[in-house]
Amino acid sequence: MENSLKLREYFEGRVLKQPEDFSLDLWTKNEGLVWLKSNYLPEVVEHFWLDAQSRPVLMTHIGNDERGLGYGFVLYLLFHFSSDFTLTLGVRGIEESFPSLTIVCPALNWPEREVRDLLGLRPEGHPDDRPLVLHPGWPEGFYPLRKLEPELSSMSEERSPGFDPQPLSFTEAKGEGTFEIPVGPIHAGIIEPGHFRFQTIGETILHLDAQLFYTHKGIEKLLEGKSPEEGLEIVERVCGVCTVSHALAYCEAVEKLKGVQVSRRILGWRTVLAELERLYNHVGDIGNLCAGVGFALGSGNALQSKEQLQRLNHKLFGHRFLRGNITLGGVRRIPEQEETAWLQRRLAGLERDFEEWIPLILEHDGFRQRAIATGVLSKQSALDLGVTGPAARASGISQDWRERHAHLLYGELKVEPQVEQEGDVWARLMVRVREVKQSFALLAKLLEGDYLHDSLEPCLPPAAYSFAWGCAESPRGTDVVWLMLDDEGKIYRCRIRSASYANWPAVPLAVLGNIVPDFPLINKSFELCYSCCDR
Numbered sequence: 382m383e384n385s386l387k388l389r390e391y392f393e394g395r396v397l398k399q400p401e402d403f404s405l406d407l408w409t410k411n412e413g414l415v416w417l418k419s420n421y422l423p424e425v426v427e428h429f430w431l432d433a434q435s436r437p438v439l440m441t442h443i444g445n446d447e448r449g450l451g452y453g454f455v456l457y458l459l460f461h462f463s464s465d466f467t468l469t470l471g472v473r474g475i476e477e478s479f480p481s482l483t484i485v486c487p488a489l490n491w492p493e494r495e496v497r498d499l500l501g502l503r504p505e506g507h508p509d510d511r512p513l514v515l516h517p518g519w520p521e522g523f524y525p526l527r528k529l530e531p532e533l534s535s536m537s538e539e540r541s542p543g544f545d546p547q548p549l550s551f552t553e554a555k556g557e558g559t560f561e562i563p564v565g566p567i568h569a570g571i572i573e574p575g576h577f578r579f580q581t582i583g584e585t586i587l588h589l590d591a592q593l594f595y596t597h598k599g600i601e602k603l604l605e606g607k608s609p610e611e612g613l614e615i616v617e618r619v620c621g622v623c624t625v626s627h628a629l630a631y632c633e634a635v636e637k638l639k640g641v642q643v644s645r646r647i648l649g650w651r652t653v654l655a656e657l658e659r660l661y662n663h664v665g666d667i668g669n670l671c672a673g674v675g676f677a678l679g680s681g682n683a684l685q686s687k688e689q690l691q692r693l694n695h696k697l698f699g700h701r702f703l704r705g706n707i708t709l710g711g712v713r714r715i716p717e718q719e720e721t722a723w724l725q726r727r728l729a730g731l732e733r734d735f736e737e738w739i740p741l742i743l744e745h746d747g748f749r750q751r752a753i754a755t756g757v758l759s760k761q762s763a764l765d766l767g768v769t770g771p772a773a774r775a776s777g778i779s780q781d782w783r784e785r786h787a788h789l790l791y792g793e794l795k796v797e798p799q800v801e802q803e804g805d806v807w808a809r810l811m812v813r814v815r816e817v818k819q820s821f822a823l824l825a826k827l828l829e830g831d832y833l834h835d836s837l838e839p840c841l842p843p844a845a846y847s848f849a850w851g852c853a854e855s856p857r858g859t860d861v862v863w864l865m866l867d868d869e870g871k872i873y874r875c876r877i878r879s880a881s882y883a884n885w886p887a888v889p890l891a892v893l894g895n896i897v898p899d900f901p902l903i904n905k906s907f908e909l910c911y912s913c914c915d916r
Contacts, residue, residue: 384435384462388413391428412467419456419472419479426458426470427485437462438780439767440852441861441878442492444500446528447473450846454502457863458482458489459850465786467850481507488767491886492878499526514594517547525602551590554580559587562897566595573911577900584896589889593914600916604875609635609709612872616862619877620913621702625658626855627862627877627913628707633788633851634864638843641710645790650712652789653827654703655853656820661690662856663813663820664735666908670810671742673902674751682738686731693727725828732821739814752807756903758891759804768887770858770880771812772907776804782854794823804891806906846873855880857909879913 392415395403402421407414417425430436437460445455454475460468472479481504483490493504494513501524515523520543554561560581566574574595580588600619604612613635617628629651636643643651668683691701697716698706706713716724742748758768763776773780781798783791799815801808843849845868852861858880867873884907892903 384437384464385410385413385466388429388462388466388468406471411465412469414469414471416471416473419475422458422470422472422482423480423485426482429460430486435462436764437468438769438785438859439486439488440467440850440859441863441876442489442496443863443874443876444496444502444526445865445874446500446526449528454500456496456502457848459861459863461785463785475502477501478503478505480505483507483509486767487765487886488883491882498524500524501527511550514597516594517549518545520545525599549576549592551578551592552580552588554587558582564900566592573915575911579897579900581897584898586892586895586897586900589892591885591889593885593911595915596911597915601875601877604872607872608870609639609866609872612875613707613709616875616877617704617707619916620879620881620910621704622662623658623855623857623860623879623910623913624702624704625654625707626853626860627879629655629789629853630851630860630862631864631875632707632709633853634849634862635709635851637849637851638847638864638866639709639870640843643710646715647711648789649827650715651707652791652794653824654698654706654712655789656824656827657690657694657698658703659856660817660820660824661687661694662908663817664690666813666856666905667739667742667810667817669905669908670752670806670902671748673905674748676742676745676748679738679742679745679748682741686735686738689731689734693724693731697724721828725825728821728824728828732818735817735821742810743814749807751899751902752810752906753805754803755806755899756891756895756906757803757805758887760802762890763804763887766887766890767883768858769883770855771809771816772884772887773858774798775801775808775812777802782852782859786852788852790827794826796823806902809906845870848874857881858884860913877913877916879910879916881909881911881914882916884909885914 389408392403392405396405402418404416406416440459440461443457445457447453447455452473456472456475456479458470479502481493483493490509491513493507494509496502497504498512498515562579562581564577566576576592578590579586600615604615613628613631616631617624619627664683665687668680668687671679671683694703695701697720758772758776760777763773763778777800779798779800781796783796784798799812799819801811846865848863848865850861850863852859860880861878863876865873888904888907892900895903
């Protein structure tokens with residue numbers, strides 16, 4: 382509440398002094414929308430971003446082509462403050478460029494470069510002029526998120542450009558004794574492509590360039606013109622192992638725009654599904670960390686436990702990855718009382734099993750020696766980059782969307798963020814171990830208590846071309862979906878900010894000073910996804 386009052390006082394003062402440059406469009410207990418001219422963005426963001434005591438979380442950054450609505454190109458920046466207040470800064474009338482905020486807010490490095498690639502809007506003063514999403518080789522003037530002019534829409538196939546691959550740009554290793562080690566983009570097994578270019582002295586890593594987006598799917602463009610129901614089928618397939626999280630974030634945004642108030646019973650079962658998704662992911666991630674150091678016993682125990690959890694998902698909800706269970710305004714099915722009792726017993730057995738095998742990992746000296754003090758991500762770096770999820774909590778940031786913004790039934794469950802301070806591989810492991818135990822406890826509480834009964838209150842939908850956002854705490858961190866519907870109720874713009882997209886820039890920082898053989902372990906400790914980054 383204090384953040385909201387201070388911010389409102391600040392912006393009301395700017396509106397009084399500069400009514401032609403600032404306007405307050407919306408201000409409620411939990412949300413504010415301020416329109417301003419682009420040249421004021423740096424000083425406004427600096428006003429609250431550099432205050433470490435009240436620094437907000439950058440939720441997402443959206444570029445939108447609203448020329449057909451008379452607003453030109455528009456930027457939206459969403460910031461969430463600890464008092465559960467979300468501030469949207471909107472900038473209309475952008476023509477060719479806007480002032481870059483990356484120097485003030487490094488978390489905007491990737492989003493600003495993506496706006497340049499996909500909309501052709503230049504972030505003036507950005508420190509990195511390399512393309513991000515569109516690899517070199519696309520023709521000049523190809524900006525896929527721009528809306529086609531009506532008279533050109535029939536010619537869209539003729540205007541489809543070709544792609545002529547060009548060399549990527551990487552930092553060069555210079556000086557006596559330095560080496561460059563290229564890894565990828567093709568990797569062993571079924572892992573998706575990503576290129577890692579190491580600069581080293583011997584085996585010590587001096588610098589790492591991570592180049593992703595080899596399989597960028599263009600999902601945000603694909604969603605344009607789709608109905609919300611069609612959009613859900615696409616969004617929940619952004620990532621196979623975070624299907625519930627992406628679907629929850631998307632459905633929250635749609636339900637806001639359609640004025641749908643979801644019943645408490647539905648919210649309860651959605652919470653169950655979210656925690657089941659967290660469980661099998663975290664248990665599997667613990668096993669992957671063991672695999673990263675060749676600890677077969679730890680990996681084997683974790684993977685058999687993950688398999689049991691996914692079989693449980695399939696038996697009760699019809700899909701190992703829980704796909705198709707979140708629907709607009711509801712869930713696909715609600716288990717019967719006997720099925721719920723079976724779920725309680727099965728989870729209790731899997732929890733006992735987890736408590737038996739996890740000490741084998743935590744007390745293993747060889748594993749501890751590889752994980753402790755390896756791949757350290759400092760708290761300041763995590764704050765600057767807007768890192769989210771277990772990676773942020775392992776670096777001392779008490780931030781869990783389940784606690785910060787109590788959607789679903791997390792407010793009643795009183796979720797406490799599981800925080801470690803060291804920021805190393807071991808800390809990221811321990812956050813997951815503690816969150817597995819927490820998820821078992823939350824599920825037991827949900828299934829035993831009075832959490833799954835119904836209640837419903839109506840609400841009114843906003844006007845066409847309004848926007849709404851939805852968030853969910855996935856196993857990797859906060860997934861954010863920003864959505865605008867047109868006057869026919871179809872998707873005008875959907876921006877998907879996955880937790881992996883927010884966290885990938887932190888990996889090159891965490892590996893500095895470590896040795897090359899520890900990179901797989903450090904990378905696995907973040908457990909980031911190529912697919913939901915390359916959406």
